Amino acid sequence: MKRSKPINSSSKAIRSRPKRQTAGELRDLQRLMARAVMRPLTPAAKMNPRWTDGTLAKNVVASFIKPNDRLTSFERLQLYNRQYWFRLLDCLHDDYPGLQAVLGERKFSRLAREYLSECPSASFTMRNLGQFLVRFIESNPKLVAPDQHLALDMARLEWAHIEAFDNAAKTPITADEMRAANPQTLRLGLQPYLTLLRLNYELDDFLIAVRRGQGLRHEASNAMENRRERLPNKSKKFHRSKAFYLAVHRHRNSVFYKRLRPDQFALLSALQQELPLEAAFAKAVESANSAKFQPKQITKWFQDWSALGWFCHAAVVKPKRKPRCPPKTNSL
Amino acid sequence: MPANRFNAFTDYGVGIGLRIPHYQHIFEKKPVVDWFEIISENFMCDGGRPLEMLDRILEQYRVVQHGVSMYFGSAEKCNREHLKKLKRLVKRTNTPWLSDHLCWGSVDGRYTHDLLPMPYTFAAAKVTARKIRETQDFLEVPIAVENVSSYAEFHVSEMTEWEFLNEVVERADCGILLDVNNIYVSSFNHNFDPFVYLNSIPAERVAQIHIAGHSKYRKYILDTHDHPVIDPVWKLYARALQLAGKTATLLEWDDHIPSFDEVHHEALKANQFIQQSDTVTT
Numbered sequence: 001m002k003r004s005k006p007i008n009s010s011s012k013a014i015r016s017r018p019k020r021q022t023a024g025e026l027r028d029l030q031r032l033m034a035r036a037v038m039r040p041l042t043p044a045a046k047m048n049p050r051w052t053d054g055t056l057a058k059n060v061v062a063s064f065i066k067p068n069d070r071l072t073s074f075e076r077l078q079l080y081n082r083q084y085w086f087r088l089l090d091c092l093h094d095d096y097p098g099l100q101a102v103l104g105e106r107k108f109s110r111l112a113r114e115y116l117s118e119c120p121s122a123s124f125t126m127r128n129l130g131q132f133l134v135r136f137i138e139s140n141p142k143l144v145a146p147d148q149h150l151a152l153d154m155a156r157l158e159w160a161h162i163e164a165f166d167n168a169a170k171t172p173i174t175a176d177e178m179r180a181a182n183p184q185t186l187r188l189g190l191q192p193y194l195t196l197l198r199l200n201y202e203l204d205d206f207l208i209a210v211r212r213g214q215g216l217r218h219e220a221s222n223a224m225e226n227r228r229e230r231l232p233n234k235s236k237k238f239h240r241s242k243a244f245y246l247a248v249h250r251h252r253n254s255v256f257y258k259r260l261r262p263d264q265f266a267l268l269s270a271l272q273q274e275l276p277l278e279a280a281f282a283k284a285v286e287s288a289n290s291a292k293f294q295p296k297q298i299t300k301w302f303q304d305w306s307a308l309g310w311f312c313h314a315a316v317v318k319p320k321r322k323p324r325c326p327p328k329t330n331s332l
Numbered sequence: 333m334p335a336n337r338f339n340a341f342t343d344y345g346v347g348i349g350l351r352i353p354h355y356q357h358i359f360e361k362k363p364v365v366d367w368f369e370i371i372s373e374n375f376m377c378d379g380g381r382p383l384e385m386l387d388r389i390l391e392q393y394r395v396v397q398h399g400v401s402m403y404f405g406s407a408e409k410c411n412r413e414h415l416k417k418l419k420r421l422v423k424r425t426n427t428p429w430l431s432d433h434l435c436w437g438s439v440d441g442r443y444t445h446d447l448l449p450m451p452y453t454f455a456a457a458k459v460t461a462r463k464i465r466e467t468q469d470f471l472e473v474p475i476a477v478e479n480v481s482s483y484a485e486f487h488v489s490e491m492t493e494w495e496f497l498n499e500v501v502e503r504a505d506c507g508i509l510l511d512v513n514n515i516y517v518s519s520f521n522h523n524f525d526p527f528v529y530l531n532s533i534p535a536e537r538v539a540q541i542h543i544a545g546h547s548k549y550r551k552y553i554l555d556t557h558d559h560p561v562i563d564p565v566w567k568l569y570a571r572a573l574q575l576a577g578k579t580a581t582l583l584e585w586d587d588h589i590p591s592f593d594e595v596h597h598e599a600l601k602a603n604q605f606i607q608q609s610d611t612v613t614t
Contacts (some may be wrong), residue, residue: 021453021488025405029451029488030439037444066485068523070551076484079552082412084444090447121443125373125399168378193379253381 029064036061036082038119043083046271047078047083088116091126096133097214098207102238103144111143111151127166130159152237153199157257159206160195160248164255167193170312178306183277187314194249194310196265202240204246204257251308253309258308263288264301276316335372338474338507338539341428344580346602347396348595351585355385357592365596367394369582370425372432374400376417383424389427396540396580397427398509402467404477405436405460410516415470422471422508424537429539431509434460434500451484451576452489452496461503468506476539477506481517481546481555493518494532507539510576512568513561513584517546526564529531529569538576543569544584558587561596573609581606 003124031302039048050058065073092112093100100108119132134155137144144151169191178186245265249260266288270280285293307312345366357363368389375386389395422430435447437470450456468475478495491499501508509531519526545559561583573579583599
């Protein structure tokens with residue numbers, strides 16, 4: 001079967017073209033298109049008719065996108081603009097059903113739109129789409145008012161859930177290794193999938209109930225998507241407590257929320273700082289504001305946590321950095 | 333015998349995409365499936381259930397990796413951390429080849445998570461081909477690039493889509509994952525004859541074929557992967573087999589996913605075309 005030859009630079013038709021795109025112009029074009037695709041939609045879920053400088057967007061778009069006999073340049077690009085927002089908003093809805101339930105659909109959607117406008121994805125995987133959400137809520141409490149603390153707690157819990165789901169698991173330290181080690185020098189680390197949370201609200205049971213009704217997490221694929229149905233709002237009153245401690249972890253590849261006592265939380269937090277065991281105990285006693293830990297009690301805790309595989313060697317675990325939404329580049 | 337140097341897997345048969353709603357059925361019923369295609373990004377994590385599920389699948393099935401985020405056409409350089417993660421997965425799955433799209437989707441470290449269309453220019457072809465070569469060298473596995481569905485075209489384009497595909501794969505010396513549904517979708521959206529496209533591609537580079545369903549609207553078609561394959565796409569598939577010979581084929585079904593049996597049944601319709609092409613070749 002005859003097929004067209006690969007194009008080469010000596011082609012007569014090509015030679016007659018006045019100017020070819022350069023690699024720099026390719027980058028500029030991609031920046032321009034990305035800016036258009038990532039611009040927030042109007043309330044009617046259409047592409048914004050005004051460009052960033054206030055001029056008509058249709059003129060800007062027409063400068064680089066061809067129309068066809070059925071759609072204008074603006075309408076063609078709008079397909080990408082809408083799909084961008086539908087896809088990313090759906091992902092946040094999938095990953096934060098609890099936050100959606102406590103805020104309500106309307107407030108959550110506004111938060112998600114503002115968040116994605118300020119913190120567009122900086123990762124190849126949509127799994128990380130919400131990595132800056134806690135920081136964003138902290139910086140923009142009005143978006144979740146009057147439930148700032150509740151929203152923050154839920155966002156922390158749901159990000160911890162994502163981390164627990166598929167973060168790495170290091171080789172656990174065995175009980176024998178621990179018994180044989182010198183407590184003055186032994187530094188324990190906690191598994192990368194384990195997050196310790198100090199919350200103001202008891203949200204664990206609520207989130208379990210919400211997730212149970214949510215269905216399956218959406219996968220990455222290369223297909224365009226239709227919009228999904230939303231979860232109904234949960235009309236529940238939450239009572240703020242003094243402090244509520246939780247370990248979000250993974251066991252046999254399922255995510256669990258384990259309630260902790262304040263002194264347990266203090267001890268695990270000290271261990272997470274990779275202090276030597278003895279120093280960690282001292283720090284935990286101080287921060288828990290409690291009398292000395294009972295040896296029998298400590299032994300039982302360590303047995304339980306060890307059985308869950310929470311401890312690993314400190315040297316192989318990097319301390320978690322608090323994520324920050326990177327500043328937007330001018331090009332976007 | 334391999335049909336060509338990019339298609340060493342002519343007997344791979346017909347696969348389907350590995351999707352979470354089918355896990356239970358697969359583990360319980362252990363259906364006979366030629367192979368599964370996985371979305372690489374869904375398993376480029378460090379631990380947990382996704383990798384456990386993948387390992388269970390790998391115990392019993394052949395798996396081929398298909399990516400959605402390499403963005404060979406993005407002007408920025410390859411992300412080494414991404415490539416390292418991908419290579420770890422390649423070693424885990426032992427994928428015989430790896431595919432991703434002829435598109436771009438990120439700029440200045442920001443990701444659209446979409447398969448955005450390329451401007452069909454020589455500069456873009458050069459950038460894209462260089463990245464494919466780098467990726468192929470790093471991963472040490474053959475790469476096939478997939479033509480995408482598109483909804484927009486650029487004024488700046490200097491050639492047709494199929495000429496661009498030719499230019500890229502020749503420069504990169506890589507294979508093609510020919511998506512006949514995408515050709516159909518784009519042919520409607522951009523008013524070209526899909527058979528002209530098909531007849532113009534270097535058939536000897538076709539390493540795999542995708543088939544899928546889509547959603548037709550009044551003025552455009554969206555590539556939604558949520559319907560059975562329509563007859564015009566089967567006709568394109570038959571023609572592709574005539575040109576490329578027996579080729580590993582995969583049905584994509586990513587949204588409103590029906591039962592495993594329904595998806596598999598739809599995929600296996602491809603066998604009649606493969607058998608026909610085999611008879612013709614013989």
